[in-house]
Amino acid sequence: MEKKKIIFKINGVEKTVEVEPNKTLLWLIREVLKLKGTKKACERGDCGLCTVLLNGEPVKSCLVLAVEVDGSEIVTVEGLSRDGELTPIQKAFIEHGALQCGFCTPAFVIVGHWLLNRNPNPSREEVVEALNGVLCRCTGYRPIIEAILDVAKKRK
Amino acid sequence: MLPKIEYSCPQTLEELFEILEKYKEQAKVLAGGTDLLVSLRDRIEKARHIVDIKKIKELEKLEYREGEGLVIGATVTLRKILESRVVKERYPVLWEAVRTIGDMILKNRATLVGNICNASPAADSAPALLILEAKVRILSREGFREVPIENFFTGVKKTILKPWEIVKEVFVPEPPRNHFGRYLKMMRVMSEDLSVVGVAGLGYREGGDVKIRLAYSSVAPTPLRIREAEEAFLKPGTIEEKIERAVQIAAEKVSPISDVRGSAEYRLHLVKVLTRRLLKQIVEVV
Numbered sequence: 036m037e038k039k040k041i042i043f044k045i046n047g048v049e050k051t052v053e054v055e056p057n058k059t060l061l062w063l064i065r066e067v068l069k070l071k072g073t074k075k076a077c078e079r080g081d082c083g084l085c086t087v088l089l090n091g092e093p094v095k096s097c098l099v100l101a102v103e104v105d106g107s108e109i110v111t112v113e114g115l116s117r118d119g120e121l122t123p124i125q126k127a128f129i130e131h132g133a134l135q136c137g138f139c140t141p142a143f144v145i146v147g148h149w150l151l152n153r154n155p156n157p158s159r160e161e162v163v164e165a166l167n168g169v170l171c172r173c174t175g176y177r178p179i180i181e182a183i184l185d186v187a188k189k190r191k
Numbered sequence: 192m193l194p195k196i197e198y199s200c201p202q203t204l205e206e207l208f209e210i211l212e213k214y215k216e217q218a219k220v221l222a223g224g225t226d227l228l229v230s231l232r233d234r235i236e237k238a239r240h241i242v243d244i245k246k247i248k249e250l251e252k253l254e255y256r257e258g259e260g261l262v263i264g265a266t267v268t269l270r271k272i273l274e275s276r277v278v279k280e281r282y283p284v285l286w287e288a289v290r291t292i293g294d295m296i297l298k299n300r301a302t303l304v305g306n307i308c309n310a311s312p313a314a315d316s317a318p319a320l321l322i323l324e325a326k327v328r329i330l331s332r333e334g335f336r337e338v339p340i341e342n343f344f345t346g347v348k349k350t351i352l353k354p355w356e357i358v359k360e361v362f363v364p365e366p367p368r369n370h371f372g373r374y375l376k377m378m379r380v381m382s383e384d385l386s387v388v389g390v391a392g393l394g395y396r397e398g399g400d401v402k403i404r405l406a407y408s409s410v411a412p413t414p415l416r417i418r419e420a421e422e423a424f425l426k427p428g429t430i431e432e433k434i435e436r437a438v439q440i441a442a443e444k445v446s447p448i449s450d451v452r453g454s455a456e457y458r459l460h461l462v463k464v465l466t467r468r469l470l471k472q473i474v475e476v477v
């Protein structure tokens with residue numbers, strides 16, 4: 036298979052990579068860039084654990100081809116904190132105990148960031164709707180929702 | 192892992208059709224990829240060449256013209272449709288149907304045109320498009336044709352599209368004045384799933400009479416409009432009698448199967464329950 040050269044930004048850093056067209060964005064992130072915060076699970080769009088921001092919008096990276104992101108900007112969970120300081124959402128997850136095994140946490144944090152960026156004061160229903168595509172099999176949805184609502188409240 | 196594929200991302204329709212003519216059956220169009228990548232991975236679909244249409248400007252249109260209707264281009268995402276005030280206000284049944292598809296993250300990529308081209312019997316946008324009498328606008332190097340969506344689906348995952356054709360856009364005409372429309376979708380779980388059965392209906396008054404349109408997902412090899420059930424409202428009788436007649440006809444016309452989401456018997460039961468529920472809501476409003 037012929038490799039394609041793609042240029043993109045990930046967490047603010049420009050990268051040039053050659054990839055085969057049958058590789059996914061998820062594979063690019065985990066296996067080439069070695070950013071393991073983004074999780075691989077169902078690989079068929081069901082669980083949402085591979086969610087990253089592509090040009091500012093959340094996408095399930097197992098359903099995006101790596102070659103599709105040529106010229107794009109990607110943010111993964113590793114790209115959220117600044118100068119080693121956790122973001123308010125990350126802190127709120129800790130305060131609210133919004134994780135058990137933690138496997139789903141990066142995806143929820145990413146979606147939480149996206150939601151509060153476009154809607155700084157979401158209702159509970161809006162939070163639930165935004166999170167609908169991410170599964171937590173330890174079933175701790177309530178503290179996750181609370182954590183995100185709490186960040187919004189404190190910002191006001 | 193995905194099978195070996197080639198990929199191209201044309202910027203113009205001319206380039207796109209050149210590729211489609213060259214590869215014919217071996218080419219597949221990529222829009223949001225939320226169906227295509229899963230079917231390729233599962234080896235349900237085969238393709239040698241994937242053509243990404245997301246960079247083609249002519250396919251981005253989401254436009255409403257008063258008195259004419261709504262154009263939804265091939266790369267318009269479900270999220271864009273959901274955020275459109277015009278769709279919400281003028282085409283509430285379509286808006287409600289789009290809302291039920293997948294989740295917010297999926298809607299950032301998935302397109303309405305991809306939903307119908309994938310031609311699943313469960314395609315949630317299809318019943319709404321059927322009762323809104325949408326037209327599918329098909330383009331190829333040979334030219335342009337416009338087909339009523341009722342003639343677009345030919346079987347499970349099959350449409351009238353030739354391998355070298357694409358759907359450029361869907362056109363949804365102005366709905367009947369003062370209509371009321373809804374999509375009821377029964378799922379196995381509260382959050383995200385394909386429908387066990389879905390019913391789209393709309394009603395409006397013409398003269399003094401109530402007119403009804405009804406279409407279904409997941410009850411037959413293709414999404415299905417059932418005109419015979421609609422015609423129950425043209426015959427004399429009380430509203431209750433008309434509703435019951437429509438429910439019975441709908442139940443006779445569907446041909447549901449048993450699968451992981453439900454048995455044929457359960458689906459048939461749901462067709463009756465949902466049709467009755469929906470018709471009662473409609474006649475109360477119009």
Ligand SMILES: Cc1cc2nc3c(=O)[nH]c(=O)nc-3n(C[C@H](O)[C@H](O)[C@H](O)COP(=O)(O)OP(=O)(O)OC[C@H]3O[C@@H](n4cnc5c(N)ncnc54)[C@H](O)[C@@H]3O)c2cc1C
Pocket residue numbers: 079080081219220221222223224225226227228229265291292293294297300301302303304305306307308309313314315316352356357358359383384385386
């Ligand atoms: C987790 C998950 C949940 C889902 N939930 C639902 C749901 O609730 N309801 C539902 O109906 N669907 C659901 N789907 C299926 C899918 O997301 C939708 O059908 C979606 O609208 C497909 O759009 P797309 O742009 O991603 O299509 P793609 O995957 O890009 O394309 C789908 C098919 O159509 C063809 N195609 C696309 N555009 C064109 C064009 N312009 N011309 C010709 N051919 C074209 C492609 O070649 C492919 O065969 C779900 C999928 C996933 C992964």
Ligand code: FES
Pocket residue numbers: 074075076077078079080081082083084085086095096097098
């Ligand atoms: S791994 Fe991508 S949605 Fe599950």
Ligand code: FES
Pocket residue numbers: 133134135136137138139140170171172173174175
């Ligand atoms: S904390 Fe374990 S899956 Fe969510």
